[in-house]
Amino acid sequence: MKKLFVLNGGAAVKPGNKSAYLKFEDPLAAFNKGGINTGDVLVYDATLKALAYDDIRNVQFSHAGNEKLWPQDGTYDATVVRGSNYLTETVDLAHVVPLLKKLKGPVVAIGVGAQAGKYKKLNVPKGTVEAWKIIADKCETIGVRGFYSAEIFNDLGIKNVRVIGCPSFYRSLKPSITIKSIDPAQARIGLTLNKYLSADYASNATKTNRMQRALIDAVAKRPSSKLYSQGEREETLAIFSSGKEKQDNIKAILTKFNLLGHTEAEEMLNNRMSAFFDIEEWAADAAANVDVMVGFRLHGNVIALHQGIPAIFFTYDSRIRELASLFAIPSIEIEDYLPINLEKLLERADFSKVQHIYRINYAEYHRFLTENKLNHVLPKPVAAPADKPLSAPNLVQVPHNIHEAVSWFRSEIDFMTGEVETLRNRAWNLETTLRSVNSKQEAPAKVAV
Template structure:
């Protein structure tokens, strides 16, 4: 990596904004430094999907020295780099939202020399809509756009959001995590629907900008948990969720308390299959290499409501089926033609049926096209990378039509599903009515005139 210029060794140096993890010696892997998980997760959860994105970026790039600074600390001038770097990259994430303002990064962006290249930036909304980005964010992105050849965006929707604020120099690359294997092609393994070992990830944060319909999404996730739990060879991965990770590392009564909390969260208290899945077959990894190795050895297909919980297998050729519930999941599953189940359809979950009908025939071809686009993106921005030359030309146009799984629904299953769901919703409505009535009574009591103490005496 180091270059020799007129007898002087030049070390290639990379500055990373919002990497969000530690870097192993050799600069090719990312991990979280967590010596005491119980203490760390008692304070809150961590999204290990972000670490996977950073890890994949590190594997693709080739630099001798790497310095990382989080957006949250970018306003502190004492933490700014005191030397020049060959390039700055921004780890992709959900930066294009109506609630995320990155104006605090502007002074640093203006100071940094050399290219500033965002890799995998994405819009985040419950469903497709025009976004009104904060003015500070718009200014920051225009500064960045002027300092790079192209901004790498997650998909068509993200490109539209940039276009709406006048930024045209974008390239649709997906997420760098999809290319973690560094190969120009992948081969998706076949699935045996009846015997496949299933890996599942859960998501506690399915509301607001992260679900087009929170009720449907959470109920579908609950049904998926039950379906996966029925096979004793299946396993569950915690992707940094607080309660799940504590349940893995705690012992005795403390462990049981967290398990019970998880069951209650998903309204599965008393389901012995789910309890066994959570207590005996749930894993958490803070090292991406270890996470990937475990999935490769123990899983035949991945499902779930976490994007990177599926990608950890896909880049290794392990098939995955997405459950699509927000703009990000829909955008990326569409771009890579990955079979998906749309939660808005709100139908019962039969895993064997889903695996039989999931069509992966386009995934391998589309991956090669998207890889070629990613290669072109890194190259045109002057980033030092190790990607092999693509085996095909980049796509002329990004995919915009989802690869939905078309299952044959059993009338009995559908009837039972909706009877149970109607019963649940009826109970929830009654609970809300009871709460509203109690609140009304409390308000009336507050507004009622107080008896005059003197008259009463």
């Protein structure tokens, strides 16, 4: 029996070990506690599809310090680390080091990446550096998701890396994909949002949120389009609740994007929004109902792209930028901060490079799994891996007439001015309140006669 140990799998595994899902008895109770990123489940699911093991057990990094959960010596043929944002300035993997030292056999990370709002050198915690050096010594190569991540590993003195992208891109297990064509005027659009982007997860949180607002406004006006929640708390609660609770969550979403009173957006959130905890169901729904996916969730777009459904990325952090560049996916850079003309955007998106680059990246992924001696089921590549890096942004260049540009920036300036005024009023109210408190504290006490 071939047995696999997984670090940070983060989901239940279906019988047959080829699919992952979130097992909830009560989704409302779970999401009332907080959001859950179902994109991580997609990565795990795609990893399982590529590998061939009879028995699979996973342990979360958060539980890695519990020795009772560790595998016994010699009981597993290999360990894989499910890809995610493990190279940051805020994540310390020191508690995982004792387990990594104890593990027998190869320890292979698949699709790991560095995370930052924008390109910069990272001051990685010592515990994380030690953890990755142990892993590097226990594998042939570390599979990283892009060239920025490879650079950060190199800065740590770890050279045995291979740029493979994210396993989710290869979920179809096909050595090539064909991207379907788009009818810009009639296309059914799948929308993904990410409401809480800041710090390491956005180079500019304000621009990111305002661009999402503009995208909601455009997509909601297409009655055939829908929004997919990727574990967002308010969105998921709105889908699975009813009555006042549902409306409160919809109101929270509209408020976040300054869209209260937007009739089409409210209707979309009420009637055209879906969330899935089973990856097979999520993929099937996208295949049946979406002609093009557009938005701010990496894996919310990949759930379409790996099936040949076109997807357009909005790039706002290091992760999205390096993956979009690696696969030559048409993208809009939020730092450009231009108005959204949805039909022109769909017309101008060029997917001609994606199919070619995918075949090359797939070959690299196949080589990575093979050289690390992982049991896998990937068919042979139809292209050779690239001799030189082929990573470059594929930005969608949309022309805007003077009226569009002036109208967009005038409304944005009005909004920003209002926000500044609100902050000034809050600061003034705080100052006057503090003055009042201080004056009461400093007033002489009355002496009784």
